[in-house]
Amino acid sequence: MKHRQADENSEYTADQTHTPTDSLAWMDAELDELQARQQVRSLRETAVTAAGWLDVEGKRLLHLASNDYLGLSMAENDWPEPSPAARLLGSGASRLITGHYPAYARLEEEFAAFKQAEACLVFSSGYMANIGVISSLVGRNDEVFSDRYNHASIVDGMLLSRAKLHRYKHGDMNHLESLLKKANPNGKKLIVSDSIFSMDGTMVPLKELVELKHRYGAMLMIDEAHSSGLYGPEGAGLIHEMGLQDDIEIQMGTFSKAYGGYGAYITGSRRLIRYLTNHARSLIYTTALPPVVVEMNRYNVRRSRQEPWRRERLNELSGWFRHQLKGMGFDTGNSVCQIIPVMTGSNEKALQFSRELHQRGIAGVAIRPPTVPAGSARIRFTLTAVHERADLTWALEQMEEAGHACGLISSQTDRADHV
Ligand SMILES: *Cc1c(COP(=O)(O)O)cnc(C)c1O
Numbered sequence: 037m038k039h040r041q042a043d044e045n046s047e048y049t050a051d052q053t054h055t056p057t058d059s060l061a062w063m064d065a066e067l068d069e070l071q072a073r074q075q076v077r078s079l080r081e082t083a084v085t086a087a088g089w090l091d092v093e094g095k096r097l098l099h100l101a102s103n104d105y106l107g108l109s110m111a112e113n114d115w116p117e118p119s120p121a122a123r124l125l126g127s128g129a130s131r132l133i134t135g136h137y138p139a140y141a142r143l144e145e146e147f148a149a150f151k152q153a154e155a156c157l158v159f160s161s162g163y164m165a166n167i168g169v170i171s172s173l174v175g176r177n178d179e180v181f182s183d184r185y186n187h188a189s190i191v192d193g194m195l196l197s198r199a200k201l202h203r204y205k206h207g208d209m210n211h212l213e214s215l216l217k218k219a220n221p222n223g224k225k226l227i228v229s230d231s232i233f234s235m236d237g238t239m240v241p242l243k244e245l246v247e248l249k250h251r252y253g254a255m256l257m258i259d260e261a262h263s264s265g266l267y268g269p270e271g272a273g274l275i276h277e278m279g280l281q282d283d284i285e286i287q288m289g290t291f292s293k294a295y296g297g298y299g300a301y302i303t304g305s306r307r308l309i310r311y312l313t314n315h316a317r318s319l320i321y322t323t324a325l326p327p328v329v330v331e332m333n334r335y336n337v338r339r340s341r342q343e344p345w346r347r348e349r350l351n352e353l354s355g356w357f358r359h360q361l362k363g364m365g366f367d368t369g370n371s372v373c374q375i376i377p378v379m380t381g382s383n384e385k386a387l388q389f390s391r392e393l394h395q396r397g398i399a400g401v402a403i404r405p406p407t408v409p410a411g412s413a414r415i416r417f418t419l420t421a422v423h424e425r426a427d428l429t430w431a432l433e434q435m436e437e438a439g440h441a442c443g444l445i446s447s448q449t450d451r452a453d454h455v
Pocket residue numbers: 160161162163164166187189230234259261262290291292299300
C-alpha cells in the first residue's frame with residue numbers, strides 16, 4: 037500500500053520515508069483462531085417488525101431470543117407523553133454536573149417507593165451499574181464471592197475492584213460457606229448473585245444466601261435483571277416475592293429487559309445511594325441518559341405494574357413451552373422460567389441447530405463459550421408475553437424437526453405427555 041501523497045507544505049512529509057506497517061495484523065491470527073473454534077461473532081442487521089417477530093437480513097423470523105419479556109418495548113399510541121422531557125432528545129451533561137433532569141428525580145422517587153426502599157439510583161445501563169457498584173463497595177483488602185454463572189458485568193466489576201475473587205459453584209451454598217469461613221476477618225465481604233441466571237434460567241437460592249450473609253457478616257448484592265418486572269407483587273421482583281427486601285442491602289436490576297426500556301437501577305438505603313453517588317465512577321464519569329429514555333422507563337414501569345396479564349401470560353406460556361420441549365426429548369437444563377436453554381454441547385451443534393431453525397423461520401441464537409462454560413453450548417430460547425400460542429405451537433413443530441435433523445433428539449416415541 038502506498039501512502040497518499042502529502043501536501044508539499046506539510047510538516048509531516050517525513051512519514052513518507054517509512055514503510056507503512058500494518059500494526060493490527062496480529063488480529064488476523066486471533067480471529068482465525070476464533071473462527072476455527074466456531075466462536076467468531078458478527079453483527080447482523082435485525083429489525084423488530086411486530087410483537088414477537090423479527091426481520092433478520094430480510095428474512096422474517098419468530099423472535100425467540102428477546103429479553104423484552106413483557107413486550108413493553110413497542111411504542112403505544114399514547115407515547116411519547118406530552119411532557120417537556122420528551123422534547124429534550126439529547127443529554128448534554130453527566131448527572132453530577134447538570135444532567136440530573138427532573139425525569140430522573142421522578143423515576144428514582146417512584147421506583148424507590150415501588151421497591152419499598154429508601155432510595156434509588158439510576159445508572160446508564162446494567163453493565164455500568166455492576167462495574168461501578170461492585171468496584172466501589174470493595175477494594176484491595178476485601179473479598180467478593182460470586183456464583184460461577186453470574187453475568188459478565190459482575191465479573192468485570194469484581195476485576196475492576198481489585199478485591200480477592202471467589203467464584204463458587206453454581207447455586208452451591210456449601211461451597212460458598214466453605215469459602216466464607218476462610219475469609220480474612222479484617223476485610224469486607226461481598227456476596228453477589230444473579231436472581232435468575234441469564235443463560236440457564238435457573239433461580240438463586242435466595243433464602244440460603246440471606247442466611248449465609250447474616251451468619252458471616254457479608255454484604256449481599258442481587259442482580260434482578262431477569263426477574264424485575266416479572267415476579268412478586270406488581271412485578272417488584274424475586275426479592276419481594278420472597279419477602280426478603282429488608283435483608284438484601286444492594287438490589288440491582290435493569291430497565292432493559294422486562295421493562296422494555298434502557299438503563300438500570302440500584303435500590304437501597306439513603307446511605308448506600310449517597311455513598312454510590314460519590315464513588316461509582318460509571319455514574320460520575322459518564323453522560324446522563326437522555327431524559328426521553330428516563331421517561332420511557334418510568335412509563336414502562338408503570339405499565340408493567342398496571343398490566344398483570346403480561347406477567348401471568350408469560351409465566352403460563354413459559355411453563356407450557358418448556359414442558360413441550362422436554363416431552364420431545366430436548367435437554368432444557370434446570371430452567372424454571374422464561375429463559376429456556378436447549379443444550380447442544382458442542383459449538384458446532386449449537387450453530388447447526390440455530391441454522392436449521394433459521395431456515396424454518398425461527399430466531400434462536402447459539403450461545404457459546406466464553407459466555408457459557410466450555411462444552412455447554414446451547415440455544416437460549418426466551419418467551420415473551422406477546423407471543424401468540426399458535427405461533428409457538430408452530431415453532432415447537434419446527435424445533436422438533438430441526439432437533440431430529442441435528443441429532444439432538446432421537447425418536448418420536450416416549451411422548452405420552454406431549455400433546
Ligand atoms: C443484561 C444483564 C446485565 C446488563 O444490563 P444492560 O442494561 O444490558 O447493560 C446485567 N446483569 C444481568 C444478569 C443481565 O442479564
